[in-house]
Each structure stands twice: as structure tokens, then as C-alpha cells.
Amino acid sequence: MPELPEVETMRRGILGIVGAKVRGATPLPSPRKPIRIESAAAELAETIKGKKVQAIDRLGKRVVVRLSGDLSLVFEPRMTGLVLVADPPSQEHLRFRLDLTGCPIRSVYYWDRRGLGSVRLVSNEKLAAELVGNKLGPDALVISPKELQERLGSSQRAIKVALLDQKAVAGVGNLYASEILHLAGIHPGKACRKLKTAEWQEVHRRLLEVLHLAIEHEGSTLSDGTYRNALNKAGGYQNQHRVYDREGEACVLCTSQVIVRIVQAQRATFYCPGCQTLRKKR
DNA sequence: ATTAATGTTCAGAA
DNA sequence: TTTCTGAACATTAA
Numbered sequence: 576m577p578e579l580p581e582v583e584t585m586r587r588g589i590l591g592i593v594g595a596k597v598r599g600a601t602p603l604p605s606p607r608k609p610i611r612i613e614s615a616a617a618e619l620a621e622t623i624k625g626k627k628v629q630a631i632d633r634l635g636k637r638v639v640v641r642l643s644g645d646l647s648l649v650f651e652p653r654m655t656g657l658v659l660v661a662d663p664p665s666q667e668h669l670r671f672r673l674d675l676t677g678c679p680i681r682s683v684y685y686w687d688r689r690g691l692g693s694v695r696l697v698s699n700e701k702l703a704a705e706l707v708g709n710k711l712g713p714d715a716l717v718i719s720p721k722e723l724q725e726r727l728g729s730s731q732r733a734i735k736v737a738l739l740d741q742k743a744v745a746g747v748g749n750l751y752a753s754e755i756l757h758l759a760g761i762h763p764g765k766a767c768r769k770l771k772t773a774e775w776q777e778v779h780r781r782l783l784e785v786l787h788l789a790i791e792h793e794g795s796t797l798s799d800g801t802y803r804n805a806l807n808k809a810g811g812y813q814n815q816h817r818v819y820d821r822e823g824e825a826c827v828l829c830t831s832q833v834i835v836r837i838v839q840a841q842r843a844t845f846y847c848p849g850c851q852t853l854r855k856k857r
Numbered sequence: 858a859t860t861a862a863t864g865t866t867c868a869g870a871a
Numbered sequence: 872t873t874t875c876t877g878a879a880c881a882t883t884a885a
Contacts, residue, residue: 576864636865653865655881668881689881691865710866732874741866749864799863799883840875842864 577636577652578748579715580789580812581802585650585658586633588805589640592660595678597626597642602671602694619696623648628675634702635711635745640673640683645699648673650685656692659684661807670694688801715746715786720779727767734770734778735763736840747782750795750819753845755781757818757828762851763837763844788815795819818845826850 577585600623626642633639638658640648650658663669663686671685671694685694697705713722726743727734737743738752747755756763758781761774770778789795794810796802797820802810817827822836822845832849 578864651866653880654863687880689863689879691880730873736874739865797863801882841877843862 576654576748576750576795576797576802577656578751578794579633579636579746579786580751580792581794581810582636582638582652582746583633583790584793584804584810585652586631586638589638589658589660589680589683590631591680592628592640592675592678592683593630595628595675595680597623597628598674598676599624600648600671600673603669622646623673623696633714634706635714635741636748637706639702641699647697647699647702649693649695649697649702651693651695652687653689653692655689655801656685656687657801657803657807658805659686659803659807660805664803664807711741711745712743713745715744715782718744718779720776723779723782724770724772724775728770728775730767732767733764733839734761734767735844737767738778738782739840739842746786749842749844750797750816751782751785751789753819754785754817757846757851758785760850760852762853763839763846765853788812818847821845 600620602619626644626646628640629643630641632641638650642648660680660683663684668688669684669686673683675681712726723744727737730737735752735756738747739749759777789812792810792812792815793804794802795812796809797813804810818834821834824834826832826834826847826849829847829849832847834845835848837844
């Protein structure tokens with residue numbers, strides 16, 4: 576489930592390795608399936624050795640470790656990936672270890688239960704070409720209300736579905752899309768092109784509000800408990816959820832209606848039928 | 858004991 | 872061009 580707040584938390588969790596030097600890298604073969612490491616394991620380990628960690632960036636839902644030599648080590652957690660400095664939840668799904676020298680953090684681990692995620696070593700040039708303005712739109716924390724409207728305003732898609740489009744705006748995922756629209760008072764099934772400018776401004780305002788608050792709480796750890804910060808600690812924002820995974824519970828805003836679960840584009844959406852209507856009304 | 862559901866991304870189809 | 876569907880994977884709930 577790592578979405579922007581969780582990935583940002585991972586990024587912050589390894590900021591302490593900036594300035595360190597790479598002692599070695601070990602892609603750990605999974606007992607069942609080969610790990611999803613792009614370059615050959617030995618080759619990656621050889622190339623990365625001795626490189627200096629210059630910065631830690633985030634590109635949408637990816638953590639980017641910038642290395643000397645114009646290289647980037649890119650962690651893409653997808654569903655169940657974790658970037659850790661503490662010992663991983665289990666040895667079993669440990670996929671990758673980065674060993675460092677010159678900082679208190681000895682190792683960074685990539686652990687991924689389902690193994691849908693990946694660790695890649697790519698040149699900055701190639702990474703930029705692949706992601707920036709190509710696969711990924713402007714970051715959700717940076718995009719302006721105007722730009723958000725420009726990018727989605729003419730789409731016929733439901734607003735909830737469109738917010739998940741990383742090419743339109745990068746970082747919003749399934750959980751936060753529901754939360755954002757609830758606070759904005761907009762029905763998740765409303766077609767983008769039906770939204771007025773004032774509504775786009777409200778979506779944008781609530782988007783920032785929700786994402787920043789979720790980052791403060793170090794993300795959401797859902798009932799399956801998978802997501803953890805870099806210290807292997809659960810996040811706290813799940814306790815602030817107003818609609819996500821709250822089907823049947825009373826809406827905390829209107830208190831008169833009950834949260835409903837629907838499916839859009841094969842994903843769960845939660846909303847309050849009282850606060851979030853298709854027509855303007857408010 | 859099967860089957861569905863989980864959420865992100867991509868390839869390929871409509 | 873835009874939008875939709877299924878698959879990738881591992882684990883758990885039904």
C-alpha cells in the first residue's frame with residue numbers, strides 16, 4: 576500500500592545515509608522466484624561499490640538514492656515493499672541489502688512480501704527520461720490547483736479513478752483518494768469534466784491537507800500490518816481515516832449517514848452518500 | 858478446500 | 872487518443 580505518504584516516510588527514514596559510501600550491495604535470491612532486479616546481480620554489486628550517497632529523493636511512489644557517478648538506486652515498493660534501516664520483519668522476504676560505511680546506519684534493507692516491487696540501478700539520465708513527465712505527472716505535493724484541473728478537467732473518467740492516474744498527478748493512491756474526496760465533499764463517481772473550478776480547488780486543498788497530515792503520522796498501516804517505517808514501526812494515520820475501510824460506520828462529518836463501499840476500476844472506494852453527492856448541492 | 862480480495866503498475870485490448 | 876481489463880505476486884479472509 577505504500578502511497579506518497581508512506582514512500583515519503585521511507586525516504587526520510589534513510590536520509591541519514593547521505594554522505595555515506597557504499598561498501599557493498601547484495602541482491603538476495605528469493606527461495607521461490609528470482610528477485611526483480613534489473614541488472615545482473617553481480618554486475619550491480621560491482622558497479623555500486625565505492626559510490627557515495629549524494630541525496631535521497633522521491634519520484635511519485637519510488638524512493639531514489641542518488642549516487643556519485645550519475646547513478647540512482649531506485650526502490651519501488653508497489654504493494655508490500657519496505658525500505659528499512661532496522662531489521663526486516665522476516666528474513667524470508669528480504670530481497671536486497673545495501674551496506675554502507677561512513678555513517679551510523681550500517682545497512683539499508685529492501686523487504687517485499689509479495690515481491691511485486693523492485694530495486695534497480697539506473698543512470699540519472701535514463702531515470703529522468705523514463706519517469707519525469709513521462710510515466711509520472713507533477714508530484715502531488717507540488718502540483719498547482721490550476722495544473723490539476725488542466726490535466727484532468729476534460730477527462731470523462733470518474734474523479735476517484737483519475738486521481739490514481741500517476742501520469743496525471745504522481746503519488747495519490749487508492750486509500751488517500753477516498754479520503755481526499757470525502758473531505759472535499761465530492762462523489763467519487765463524478766466525472767472529471769463535470770467538476771467546476773471551485774471544486775478542483777477544493778480537491779487540491781484537501782489533497783495537500785490529507786497527504787501532509789498522513790506524512791506527519793508516518794503513513795497508514797492497514798489491518799494486515801504490512802506497512803512499516805524505516806525503523807519497522809507502524810504508521811499512525813490509519814487512526815485518522817474517515818472513510819477508508821470504514822464501511823457501515825457512521826460518517827464522522829454528518830453523523831447521519833453510513834460509509835458505503837463501492838468498486839471502481841476494480842478497486843475499493845469508500846464514501847459518505849450524505850456528504851458526497853453527484854450534484855452540486857454544496 | 859477453493860475462491861475472492863488486497864493495491865500498484867504495465868501490457869495489451871476495446 | 873482514451874479508457875478499460877487482466878496479470879504479476881503472496882497471503883489471508885470467506
